[in-house]
Amino acid sequence: MDTLPPLRPLCRLDDLPDGEAVALDAMLPDGEENLIVLRHGDGVRAWINVCPHAGRRLDWAPGKFLITRGTLVCAVHGASFRTDDGCCVGGPCRGDSLRAVPLTIEDGEVWLVPG
Ligand code: FES
Known part of the structure; x- marks a missing residue:
């Protein structure tokens, strides 16, 4: 019988630079994905x-993202996504959205919301 690996947090909130985004790998129900994880004060958001x-990935360099005027800018063709909801507000996919991944914070640790 296979045993599941123990659950562990994605990262610690304090490890995330406030106002910036980092790339983290995470195991989701559909398989492993690279996430954009953005901290804003005591809150955190993530998108695939x-x-x-x-x-394509949005990084300008591995794990480095451009955030300007409340938007996250895709490195490939410059689409701009609002950092509060992931909706594209400018560029070639205006009106589309990044796929959000729900997170929760418990005791200073950032966890994926199961399911
Ligand atoms: S792949 Fe992101 S704007 Fe084209």
């Missing part, structure tokens, strides 16, 4: 690191 325009 796949642009709805052409399916």
Whole structure:
């Protein structure tokens, strides 16, 4: 009988630079994905690191993202996504959204919300 690996947090909130985004790998129900994890004060948001325009990662350099005027800008063709809800507000996929991944914070640790 296989045993499941123990659950562990994605990271500690204090490890995330406030106002910036980092790339983290996570095991989701559909398999492993790279996530964009953005901290804003005591809150944190995450999206799958796949642009709805052409399916590419949004990083400008591995794990580095451009955030300007409340938007996250895709490195490939410049689509701009609001950092509060992941909706594209400018660029070639305007109106589409990044795929959100729900997170929760418990005792200073960032966890994926199961299910
Ligand atoms: S792949 Fe992101 S804007 Fe084209």
